Amino acid sequence: MPIIAPSVLSCDFANVQRDVEMINSSDADWFHIDVMDGVFVPNISFGFPVLKAINKHANKTLDCHLMIENPDQYVEEFAKCGADILTVHYEACTHLHRTIQLIKANGMKAGVALNPHTNVDVLKNVIEDLDLVLIMSVNPGFGGQKFIPNAIAKVKETKALIEGSSSNAIIEVDGGVNLDTGKQLVDAGADALVAGSFVFGSDSPSETITKLKGL
Ligand code: DX5
Numbered sequence: 609m610p611i612i613a614p615s616v617l618s619c620d621f622a623n624v625q626r627d628v629e630m631i632n633s634s635d636a637d638w639f640h641i642d643v644m645d646g647v648f649v650p651n652i653s654f655g656f657p658v659l660k661a662i663n664k665h666a667n668k669t670l671d672c673h674l675m676i677e678n679p680d681q682y683v684e685e686f687a688k689c690g691a692d693i694l695t696v697h698y699e700a701c702t703h704l705h706r707t708i709q710l711i712k713a714n715g716m717k718a719g720v721a722l723n724p725h726t727n728v729d730v731l732k733n734v735i736e737d738l739d740l741v742l743i744m745s746v747n748p749g750f751g752g753q754k755f756i757p758n759a760i761a762k763v764k765e766t767k768a769l770i771e772g773s774s775s776n777a778i779i780e781v782d783g784g785v786n787l788d789t790g791k792q793l794v795d796a797g798a799d800a801l802v803a804g805s806f807v808f809g810s811d812s813p814s815e816t817i818t819k820l821k822g823l
């Protein structure tokens with residue numbers, strides 16, 4: 609069964625506590641937290657005060673996806689705010705190896721995200737240092753976008769890369785996930801699925817999470 613990580617980006621920000629409690633009592637495994645800086649991506653989401661507020665109520669893993677430039681500058685603060693997994697973008701890190709070590713030195717699991725245009729083989733030299741690879745199946749910045757199908761082939765390539773190494777990294781996919789695309793991703797080897805608008809735009813978010821979990 610896949611790990612299900614509902615994206616808090618699509619929750620009702622006037623009722624964050626209610627939506628956090630819904631995830632707590634659902635079949636979801638993680639909270640997916642999308643942080644955007646308006647520079648790396650053309651959108652701004654939220655930062656530390658909101659993460660702290662979520663952490664106060666959330667009783668599951670906080671899976672933080674940083675869509676920001678200069679992530680090194682903020683790694684320590686994310687650890688203090690309760691992040692369990694910290695994923696940075698390959699495209700935002702000049703010294704990716706150093707950034708990965710910094711995340712681990714701060715007690716968190718380290719992930720690297722790849723934009724739709726970025727080849728999987730750029731991770732060849734760091735795969736054994738990684739806890740998670742995040743394949744973006746949309747261009748990051750917004751919820752509710754259409755799934756880009758090349759993610760399926762990239763999941764297979766990532767799986768081959770991991771299996772050809774001593775890495776235990778988890779493969780997570782983010783963007784446009786629903787029951788149809790989710791099934792294709794799980795069949796291709798995805799371990800974890802992020803879902804935002806499909807969960808929060810449904811009549812029963814909790815039941816939708818259960819359906820994704822059943823894939
Ligand atoms: C996009 C974010 C996603 C987003 C997914 O930049 O990284 O996590 O919330 O939303 P959906 O599931 O609606 O595509």
Ligand code: ZN
Pocket residue numbers: 615640641642673782802
């Ligand atoms: Zn995300």
